[in-house]
Amino acid sequence: MTLKLMTYNIKNGGGDRLDAIGRVIAGEAPDVVAVQEMRGEPALGAATGMRQLVARSWRGQPVGLLVARHLRVIAAGRVARPFFHAAVWARLATPLGPLTVVGAHLYPYWGRARRAEAGWLAAFIKSQGESVLLADLNTLDPYSDHAVELATLPMPYRRRHLRRLGGGPDVGATALLARRGLVDVFRRCGTGQAWTVPTTRGGGAEFTELRLDYVLATPGVAGRFTGCCVVTGGEAESASDHYPLVARAA
Template sequence: MTYNIKTGGYDSSRGTRLEPIAEVIGSALPDVVALQELRGDSGPWLAERLGMRMIRARSSWGQPVAVLVGPEWTVLSAGSVARPFHHAAARVEIATLGGPLTVICAHLHPHWGWRRMHEARWLVTAVGRNRHALVLGDLNTLDPWTDHQERLAALPAPYRVRHLRWRPPGRERSDRDVATVARVDTRAIAALDAAGLVDVFRAVGDGPAETAPTALGGAEFSGMRLDYLFATPALADRLRSCHVVRTPTADRASDHYPVIAEIDI
């Protein structure tokens, strides 16, 4: 499961949302959970509440991420992906009967597509030659296989620009003489796809793909898929299902819905 829990499960006006978040996760009984937007003691609280082990990656500029692993699994190695992510990326290797499984939890740059593209390439490097690897998290990026014009038109301009890539309309003319035009920036997802990683929802997903916003709202969203799982080809052969968890509790626990996949490893 991957889940952006929004500002660590804390709101200045509503108080804590940690109990609903724990209910959403616990009801799904996941073996591995990738969490984004941790704050304060939210990660340790959730790990203890769910009876899972937590591996956290700290952030220099943004918010930490963490991977929670069920108690029945052996963690072979754990740590941060040593790159200057705006938020963070955590890497955990877990022993399974099908061989080691590498899990990488990431939260990509929220505002700048060029930076997201480079962060996605760092994730590809972190996967390396691992046969069974899973990259999952809030990638803050639209996919290159969908027409996004309508949902982008519904966004206020300050949020729409996050998903646009600006370029001059003609190489033969100067940027100074010709106004720039924009196209949807999907480079981060395209980088993962170009590296041979498989979009799990696109391969076996069922139901609506959009992950934000929930009923909790969020002006920066307009019915968008921003949360993903990507698998190496060998792991993709073991995919069984994938869906966005939409429940009344998930509606009020965060502004993102979690995504969960079943993999027979």
């Protein structure tokens, strides 16, 4: 028995791209999808035949989870902290055993706010036991240099990824989650292209080739993952400015 997870930022609610987004999701046949930027709460559950759970936003855009009908939802809700966007969670009966899946979208503009939000996620996940975080963290990974990709961004967008003091890449949110024990699944077993923005035909002037979308897991679950990849090609090139990221566990 396997479990396939996806995280996908659909860009401002999807708009006239919703049918294409639904086809991209259906083509991968995931068991669970975390969806960011669900402006207007589009009915992706109906389009994909999955249950749809939505956490409404404080100031930004809602975040959702799509859950396949064959998985039992034990409990679900919204992480009750004042995220700029939101974080949604569901405790599921899965082939890997009971598992909490958290979908989240961190603050886009300032690293200090992202670190605070990452701390809230880490504290919540600690309370849940075995968990997976599917998220647009809006943060570079803490394992790479990033100088080359950041140098190509116009300064208004580059500032989003720089520390206010010292000017180097701001990786505080991802580094915090790593310190709290969450394992980067792509780093562990990912193959192919690592960057998740921008797509070739989906816009994204604020991006260069950056990895902003992640699957992170508690150690006991991380060891079950057998593969992780960015979904490219076909309608994934134009359905959003982000590529979906998928991971498989057994």
